[in-house]
Amino acid sequence: MISYFKEILSHIPADYAELRYHHRCTNAVGVRKGEPETAQSNCFEGVGVRIMDTGRWGFASTTGSERADILKAAQDACTAAKALAKTRKTLAKAKLGKGEFRPPISDSVENHSFEEKLELVKKAEAKARRSKKIPSASSAYNEHLDKKVIVTSDGAAALITDAKPEFRISVVAQDGTNMVTAYESYGATGGWDDLWRYGTWEDLVEKAVKRAERLLEAELPEGARMEVILNPELVGLISHEAIGHTVEADFVLSGAVTKGMIGKRVASELVTLADSGPSIHIPGAAGTLLVDDEGVVTERTEVIKNGILKSYLHNRQSAAEFGVEPTGNARAYEYVDEPIIRMRNTYIEPGKMSLEELIDSTDRAILLEGAGSGQADANAEFMFGVQEATLIEKGQKTKTFREATISGNAFEVLKSVDAITKEFRWALGSGYCGKFQMAKVDAGGAYLRCKAIIGGHHG
Amino acid sequence: MAEVNLLEILEALVKRALKKGADQAETFAIQSLSQEVWLGNNSIKTVKSTPGLGMGLRIIKGKSQGFASINNLDEASFDDLIQNALAFAKANLTDRYLLIPEPADIIPLNGLYDPRLEALPLKETINMAKTLLRSAKDFDKRVTVDSGTVAVSAGQKAVYNSLGISAQEKSTGVYAMIFGMARDKKEVSCFDYQSDASRKLSGIRIDQTGKRLAQNVVRSLGAKPARSFKGTVMLSPYALEGIFLYPLIYSVNAQNVQKGVSALAGKLGAKIASSKLTILDDGLLRDGLASSAFDREGQPHKTLKIIDKGRLKTYLYNSYAAARDGVNTTGNAAGSYRSIPGISATNIVFSPGATTKGELIKSIKEGILVTRFSGNVNPVSGVFSGTVKGGFYIRNGKIVHPLTNTMIAGNVFEAMTNIKGLSKKLVKVESSLLPYMVIGGVSITSG
Numbered sequence: 001m002i003s004y005f006k007e008i009l010s011h012i013p014a015d016y017a018e019l020r021y022h023h024r025c026t027n028a029v030g031v032r033k034g035e036p037e038t039a040q041s042n043c044f045e046g047v048g049v050r051i052m053d054t055g056r057w058g059f060a061s062t063t064g065s066e067r068a069d070i071l072k073a074a075q076d077a078c079t080a081a082k083a084l085a086k087t088r089k090t091l092a093k094a095k096l097g098k099g100e101f102r103p104p105i106s107d108s109v110e111n112h113s114f115e116e117k118l119e120l121v122k123k124a125e126a127k128a129r130r131s132k133k134i135p136s137a138s139s140a141y142n143e144h145l146d147k148k149v150i151v152t153s154d155g156a157a158a159l160i161t162d163a164k165p166e167f168r169i170s171v172v173a174q175d176g177t178n179m180v181t182a183y184e185s186y187g188a189t190g191g192w193d194d195l196w197r198y199g200t201w202e203d204l205v206e207k208a209v210k211r212a213e214r215l216l217e218a219e220l221p222e223g224a225r226m227e228v229i230l231n232p233e234l235v236g237l238i239s240h241e242a243i244g245h246t247v248e249a250d251f252v253l254s255g256a257v258t259k260g261m262i263g264k265r266v267a268s269e270l271v272t273l274a275d276s277g278p279s280i281h282i283p284g285a286a287g288t289l290l291v292d293d294e295g296v297v298t299e300r301t302e303v304i305k306n307g308i309l310k311s312y313l314h315n316r317q318s319a320a321e322f323g324v325e326p327t328g329n330a331r332a333y334e335y336v337d338e339p340i341i342r343m344r345n346t347y348i349e350p351g352k353m354s355l356e357e358l359i360d361s362t363d364r365a366i367l368l369e370g371a372g373s374g375q376a377d378a379n380a381e382f383m384f385g386v387q388e389a390t391l392i393e394k395g396q397k398t399k400t401f402r403e404a405t406i407s408g409n410a411f412e413v414l415k416s417v418d419a420i421t422k423e424f425r426w427a428l429g430s431g432y433c434g435k436f437q438m439a440k441v442d443a444g445g446a447y448l449r450c451k452a453i454i455g456g457h458h459g
Numbered sequence: 460m461a462e463v464n465l466l467e468i469l470e471a472l473v474k475r476a477l478k479k480g481a482d483q484a485e486t487f488a489i490q491s492l493s494q495e496v497w498l499g500n501n502s503i504k505t506v507k508s509t510p511g512l513g514m515g516l517r518i519i520k521g522k523s524q525g526f527a528s529i530n531n532l533d534e535a536s537f538d539d540l541i542q543n544a545l546a547f548a549k550a551n552l553t554d555r556y557l558l559i560p561e562p563a564d565i566i567p568l569n570g571l572y573d574p575r576l577e578a579l580p581l582k583e584t585i586n587m588a589k590t591l592l593r594s595a596k597d598f599d600k601r602v603t604v605d606s607g608t609v610a611v612s613a614g615q616k617a618v619y620n621s622l623g624i625s626a627q628e629k630s631t632g633v634y635a636m637i638f639g640m641a642r643d644k645k646e647v648s649c650f651d652y653q654s655d656a657s658r659k660l661s662g663i664r665i666d667q668t669g670k671r672l673a674q675n676v677v678r679s680l681g682a683k684p685a686r687s688f689k690g691t692v693m694l695s696p697y698a699l700e701g702i703f704l705y706p707l708i709y710s711v712n713a714q715n716v717q718k719g720v721s722a723l724a725g726k727l728g729a730k731i732a733s734s735k736l737t738i739l740d741d742g743l744l745r746d747g748l749a750s751s752a753f754d755r756e757g758q759p760h761k762t763l764k765i766i767d768k769g770r771l772k773t774y775l776y777n778s779y780a781a782a783r784d785g786v787n788t789t790g791n792a793a794g795s796y797r798s799i800p801g802i803s804a805t806n807i808v809f810s811p812g813a814t815t816k817g818e819l820i821k822s823i824k825e826g827i828l829v830t831r832f833s834g835n836v837n838p839v840s841g842v843f844s845g846t847v848k849g850g851f852y853i854r855n856g857k858i859v860h861p862l863t864n865t866m867i868a869g870n871v872f873e874a875m876t877n878i879k880g881l882s883k884k885l886v887k888v889e890s891s892l893l894p895y896m897v898i899g900g901v902s903i904t905s906g
Contacts, residue, residue: 038526041528043529077508079581080505081506084505118552138718174732226528250500254639287670336510375846377846383833405834
């Protein structure tokens with residue numbers, strides 16, 4: 001297959017050319033309130049062709065993988081590039097992938113039948129509704145089965161296969177007109193066993209149900225700037241949304257707040273933040289990417305080391321502009337998308353203390369758990385929804401709040417970090433990031449104490 | 460684009476599916492081509508051409524349903540598609556309401572297709588992208604364009620089912636979007652984005668789109684916090700879209716009503732909002748981005764009053780949800796060829812108010828103007844909470860200063876009952892036509 005694409009590539013008249021074959025099947029099953037919701041299989045196959053000629057990019061794609069269609073797309077890409085003004089853009093040299101790449105898988109999701117997956121979501125959803133307070137629940141399972149071939153005119157020739165399964169449970173708790181939702185999920189890169197590495201589906205359903213039941217009794221928080229403890233999900237969310245996006249080199253070039261900050265202190269010295277292609281500490285992170293979509297072999301990129309900003313996230317072009325090595329962050333969601341700078345698995349390194357020790361040593365703080373959706377700005381200001389907020393006073397949990405939000409400037413928040421625990425986990429395995437196109441990402445960390453603004457509701 | 464006869468292909472697929480054991484079959488296909496010019500970091504970054512091609516097959520077997528799709532229109536793919544969809548249908552849970560709809564009269568809709576757009580040379584699209592960039596940058600040298608796009612597309616779609624629905628439509632579109640900020644020495648303003656779209660080349664004002672972005676980001680420089688209070692908030696059409704549209708559309712989606720996750724369940728005919736509020740879902744809107752003669756299932760689009768002078772008039776239905784409620788579909792089946800038809804609004808149109816934007820500001824003793832909202836909206840409860848982007852502090856009917864570090868929180872369904880004013884001018888935001896809206900009772904945290 002690699003030689004087939006290499007031969008076609010040799011006929012494309014450009015300074016640089018890149019063929020990316022992508023075959024994906026996404027299978028999904030879902031159940032809501034005892035009724036079928038989704039049962040579908042979507043497959044696609046196509047080739048994205050990107051060329052650079054005298055500093056001008058052109059991109060086109062074709063469905064299928066016929067030689068003539070790929071060459072036609074290449075011609076379209078060349079025509080598109082010629083319509084632009086010449087530039088001095090170049091590509092940095094990189095360690096390019098050659099050969100076969102696949103994450104270690106012991107029990108492929110393909111060994112498990114559609115019936116088994118349907119049975120799983122049926123049971124999970126039914127279990128949630130066994131609680132008297134849960135009138136409605138839904139559960140879903142889906143999997144992406146990917147096969148990619150990436151060949152470039154300067155030597156990448158990689159065949160990449162991987163699988164990314166996800167499982168979700170969402171519950172609605174109700175008491176009269178009082179209605180709340182809770183949501184839990186797992187996601188992984190790898191096999192069936194990787195999906196359940198943090199617990200069983202029963203554990204996850206139990207967690208969502210208990211949370212919803214607590215939230216039903218919870219009050220709305222009052223707005224205040226205060227000490228907070230973030231759980232691994234929220235540490236992951238801030239690492240990705242509020243820090244990660246501001247260090248994507250394309251955002252940096254267009255004026256993000258991190259511009260010119262390399263070597264400067266941006267966080268407490270307890271904070272080391274990385275974005276990694278391989279899964280660090282615990283296998284199976286859902287954003288795992290062994291070779292990026294420019295054919296670059298990925299690695300762990302240290303963004304912040306002991307509080308000092310060390311690196312941005314690069315593709316080959318931005319690396320050339322900054323005079324550094326590419327970090328393997330070029331990603332494309334489907335063959336119709338061109339590779340752009342995206343994160344992979346973004347996290348803050350764990351510390352040494354236990355969560356128990358952290359809570360014991362806390363006088364008054366709010367423990368925030370469960371990521372809602374969130375946004376962040378180029379100046380690192382962020383705002384995220386939080387599923388559950390628990391007031392901790394003198395080491396004791398005293399009150400639960402719902403509909404809380406956390407906001408602040410991410411770098412200010414990270415500067416205020418005074419404790420990080422050791423309970424590291426990949427926590428956003430069912431996460432997707434949207435930046436003109438989707439990307440399957442993961443993020444995580446351990447528990448972390450810092451200061452932030454809790455969004456509130458006045459009287 | 461070499462145009463193929465979609466209906467001929469879909470008819471063959473449906474016949475084959477019935478022969479292979481399907482009781483009913485519904486297919487949907489698209490063929491399109493889009494040319495996109497992307498801006499990045501203050502220049503034209505790349506030009507991209509994207510084909511859209513694919514077909515989806517829904518099969519009903521007994522009382523179960525299965526679905527499969529593929530990104531080609533080849534007869535060679537028929538058997539795999541049918542086998543996948545049938546396998547899913549055979550193993551799936553049963554559901555007695557499943558059906559595919561009967562044919563209904565579809566009146567062709569004019570104005571969806573502009574031959575000038577289909578034939579537009581790439582150079583023209585690039586020139587439009589240059590205009591977009593220049594109109595923002597020329598306005599003020601502190602403006603930084605992070606990204607943007609001008610996309611021109613042309614295509615066709617078709618629906619065919621085993622009960623005789625056979626519908627096909629051609630359309631074109633042009634879309635412009637720009638995303639950026641202002642940078643003054645060390646100060647970085649909020650991000651803002653602006654967009655415009657039309658079905659015809661002459662319907663889009665590229666230079667105005669870039670200028671609006673520039674005005675917004677420059678105006679938001681020099682921002683400072685105000686005080687915290689509970690009070691009046693004026694939402695721009697973009698902020699209105701960001702806060703109101705999602706919970707509103709979510710809660711009138713009949714599927715959500717049936718699932719028990721709609722705050723508007725059981726409220727049909729009831730007064731749920733201020734009498735000032737009338738909202739249409741207009742699938743036939745002239746030059747609307749979501750306009751089409753028919754929906755994802757081949758049912759005719761309509762002009763529906765969702766809220767009439769504050770009263771809830773209808774939920775939005777596809778055939779399945781309609782069957783469950785024993786009513787007729789409203790023609791709101793939606794989705795791509797990659798999924799079973801869901802439900803969505805088409806073009807949401809607010810009825811205009813009586814005053815100008817300036818008069819609305821003048822009417823506010825103390826409050827804030829929100830240009831863009833970045834935050835969370837819970838579609839079930841209607842609770843929203845988030846950061847004010849490009850906001851302004853208003854006192855005694857005048858804008859005093861731009862805002863930073865300011866959050867707002869409230870409830871959409873409560874705010875709908877507390878509308879103080881709507882502007883008479885409506886602004887196109889994606890597929891919606893929206894006014895400036897002044898609401899009371901919002902928590903403002905600033906400082």
